[in-house]
Amino acid sequence: MADWKSTLNLPTTSFPMKANLQVAEPQMLARWDAIGLYRKLRDRRRGAPVFYLHDGPPYANGNVHLGTALNKILKDVVVRSRSMAGFDAPYVPGWDCHGLPIELKLLKELGPKAREMSVAGLRRACREYAGRYVDIQREQFKRLGVLGDWGDPYLTMDYRYQAAIVRALGTFVERGMVYKGKKPVHWCIHCRTALAEAEVEYEDHASPSIYVEFPLGAEGSAALASRFPGLEGRRVSALIWTTTPWTIPANLALAFHPDAVYAVCPVDGRAVIVAEALVEGLSAALGRPFEEPVARVPGTAFEGLKFRHPLYERDSVGVLADYVTLDTGTGIVHTAPGHGSEDFQTGVKYGLDIYAPVAADGRFTSDVERVAGLTVFEANPVVEAALGEAGALWKTESFSHAYPHCWRCRNPVIFLATSQWFIAMDDTGLRRQAIAETRRVRWVPEWGGDRMRSMVETRPDWCISRQRTWGVPIPALTCSSCGEAVLTAGLVERAAAVFERDGAEAWYERPVADFVPEGLACPSCGGTAFERERDILDVWFDSGSSHEAILVVHPELHWPPDLYLEGTDQYRGWFQSSMLVALGTRGRAPYDQVLTHGMVVSEDGTKMSKSLGNDVPPDEVIRKTGAEILRLWVASVDFREEVRFGSEILARVVEAYRKLRNTLRILAANLSDFDPAAHMVPPQAMDEVDRYAMARYGEFASRVLTAYDEYDYPAIFQALNAFVAVDLSAFYVDVSKDRLYTLAPGSRGRRSAQTAMFAIADGLARLIAPILPVLADEYWASLPGEREESVHLAEFPTRVELFRDAELVARWSRLLKLRAAVNAELERLRQAKAIGQSLEAAVHLRGTGALADLIASYRDELPGLFITSQVDGETDAPSAGAEPEAGAIYREDEHSAVHIVAERAAGVKCERCWRYVPAVSSDPEREGVCPRCEAVLAAAR
C-alpha cells in the first residue's frame, strides 16, 4: 500500500505542546531583560495618551504571599492591556521601607546589643534590612512576569523620598493644620516607653474589680426628678464597675448607652442607676437586694447630667457611647479620657480634658491628693480604701482576665495619655474636602465610595507621631526653657534640604543648631535654645506621600495618577492616607479611579494564614505549575470579592491553559507553509465557513477588548475558554482538517482556511498577551509573517468589529444546531458499534420549511460540516408528530423540521482522505485513492 500520509499537508510546528514553564518562563524573562523591553515600550509609546497606574508600595519585609501576587499581577494586566490599547502606560514599582515591623525584627535579632547602638546606627541596620527585602521581593515580582521599571523603583527610605515626605508635612504645617495634643497609648512604666499594639502581649492577669457609686449632683437630681416623678426627693447615684481602680482619680465622665434603658432601683435607702437588663444579676453579685425600680430612664436622659466624683471636689459628666455593653458591669462605664482608648474618643467628642496625672515612670504627679508619688499599681489599694471611707465602694474582688503586657519586660502595661502630633480633620475643612472628593472619584466596585466616605466621616484627627526609631523624624523642636513644641514651615524646609542630601539619619547625628533657622524664637517664651523632637512620622504618612514623592525620582510621570489598585484593606490605609496628603499638597484626590480587589482565601472560603497552616506561598505554585498559571488564575476570578485559591481551582486553570495552548498550537501548525504577504485570500474569495470563523472571532475579540476596558478579566477568561474550546477546537479546526490536509498546498480552499486561521492566531496572541505574556510571546515568535520582536511591543488587533457579520452568524448557528442533532444520531450508530469515526457514516436529511431551504443551499458544505462521507437532502414533509421508523426529527420551529437518518456509509474508503466514495482508482500508481485525491496528486507532479 502506498504511503499516502506523506502526500498530506499535515500540521507541523516547533511550538511545543508541553509548556515546560519552569524553564520557559525564566528564559523569556531573560530575553525581555536583554532586549530592554520596558524601555523599548516606553520609547515606542512616547507621545501617546498616558495611562498611569500608581503602584501602592508593599512593605519591604518577608516573602511575597498570594495576596501580594494577586495585587501585582492585576496591576500588570491592567498596565499591559492599557499599553496594548495604545496608551503610554508606565509602571514604577515602589516599596514601603520604614516602620515598626522592620524595627522590631532588628531589635529581636540584635538582642541586648540594640541598647548600645545609637539611633542612627539602628536606623542604618534597618535600612540595610529593608534593602535586602526590596531585592528579594523585586526578584519575586519579576518572576511573576510583572513588567515595570525595576531598575529604578521608588523607596520610601530614599533620601529624596524622605525629603519629599517632610515637605508634604510642611504644606500641612504652613496651613496651620498640624497641632500637638494628647492621646492615650499603651505605656510600659518599667521601660518608660510607648508600645505599639504589636508589642503588647495579652496574658492572664488578676486585677482588682470594684463597684463604685457616683452620686448625682443636686442640679441633675432636680432635672431628672422633673421628668421621672418617682425620683422626687431621692438620693440618686450611678453605679460603675472597673478593673483599674487607679484610674478613678482621673475619672471625668460616666458613659451610658444611648439605646439602653436604665432602671433606678432603691437599695439600702438610696436609688441606684444601673442598666435594666443587669439589675437581677447585679443584685445577686453584689449581695444587696435591689427593690423594684422607681423609674425607667432611657440612656439619652443622662447626657450632660453632672455626677459628683466620689473622692474629689469635681463633677463627672454623663455622656453617651455606643461601646457600652450590657452583658458585663453595670451598663455605666467609668470614663477617664487620659487612660483609655475609647475613653479618649469620648473625651474628644465631649470636649473633656485628656487628663492623665501620671508621669512616665507610672507615678502620680504631686498635685493628686491621696495617691501623689505612688505608682499606679501601688495606688490601687489606696484608691479602694479611700472609696471605702467615702462610702462609695460597693464591692471589691479579684478578677482574672487577659491584660496587656510589655513584650520585652513582661510587666503589665497601662494606657497613658501622651503628647502627640495631629493633623486636624475639621479646623480647615480637610474632612469636608475629603468627603467631597470621594464623590468625584470613580470607585470600582461602586460601593467603595460609600465605604470610604463613612470611614472619612467618622475617623478622628490623624495622629501622625510615633515614639519609634525607624522612620522619618518629625522636624520639630522643643523650647529648652519652656518646653513649647515648635514646628514651622521654615523648620520643615531646613530639615528637608538636609534629608535630601544626607538622609534622615542626619536628624539624629547633626548638632541641633544645623536645623534651627536663623532668628527662630520660641513663640511662647521667646527662648532661642531648642532640643530636637524624638518622634517619627506615622508610616502611613510616608506611603500616603508616594504620589508626590515619586515625582522627585520620576519627573516624567504626571500628577495626578489615573488609577490606584489595591486590596479592600486599603480603604482605611493607603487610599485614605494618600487622599489626605494630596488634599494637603494639592487640594484634590491623587487618583481619578480606585479599583479594589478582595483578599485571597482558601478553597473553602475561609481565611488563609500562615498560623492556620493553609496558606500557599506563590513560589510553590510557580515551582509546580508556573507563574503563567497563577496569572491565568488571577484573570479567572472575580477579584472584586474575596478570591478563593486551592488545588482543584488550580487544576481547572491548568486545564484551561492546556486547552488554550494546544489550540494555539494546531493553528500555528497549520500555518507552517503560509506566508501572509503572498497567500492571503481576500474575504470575498474565502469559503463561507472561514468567513463564519472570522465573524465569530470578531465577536470574541470585540468582547475581549471591551472587557479589558472594564477590568472584567473573568469575562475574558470565560470568553476565551468558550471560543477556543467550542468555536475553534471542537468545530472550526475539526471541520477544516479535510481541506487543510488533503487539498493541494496552494489551493484556494486551503489558503482560505489558512487566511482565517492566521488572523485568528495573530489576534489571539495579542489578546492574551496581558494575561499570559510568556505564552503569547512564545507563540508570537512561532507565527509566520513580519512582526515586532515581541508581542508586548505590538498592539491589540484593531477594527475587529469589521469581521462581524450578524446575518452570517445567525445562519450558521442554525446549521450548527442541525449539526448537533446529526451528531446525536451518529452517536447512536457509534454506541451500536455500527460506525467508529463519523466519516464512516452517511446522513439522509428530509427537511421541511425553512430548514429544507437551508439544507438545499448548503448541500455541498454539509458533508464537511458533519465530517461525514455522504449527506443527501431532499425536501419532503416529515411525518408530523408520528415517530419515524428510523432516525430522529430535529425541529427548528413549528414550520420547519428535518428527519435525520444516519447509517453506515456505502462505497469504499479512500486510503488518502478516508472518505467513503463510490469508487477508488485502480491505477497502480494511485491505487485506493478517490478521484479528488487523484487530482491533487496529479497536480503535485
Place this chain on the structure above:
RNA sequence: GGGCCUGUAGCUCAGCUGGUUAGAGCACACGCUUGAUAAGCGUGGGGUCACUAGUUCAAAUCUAGUCAGGCCCA
C-alpha cells in the same frame, strides 16, 4: 458588637431594570479516534439559585430576618 461586602451545578463564571423546562467552559461518566496523540471528537448525567418568611398573577432576580464567610474597626 459596629460599618461595608459576598453566598447560582464538583470548580470558575453568565444570568440587564422580576416573566416560558436556570446557561457556559472545565471536571465527571460512557463511547469514538490514533493524520493536534502525555493530544483530538461525540453523547450524557448533574443545580429545591445558602436558609426562612414576605411583596407580586409571577422571584435566582425586590424586602426583612437567619446562617455561613471576607475586609476594616471595636
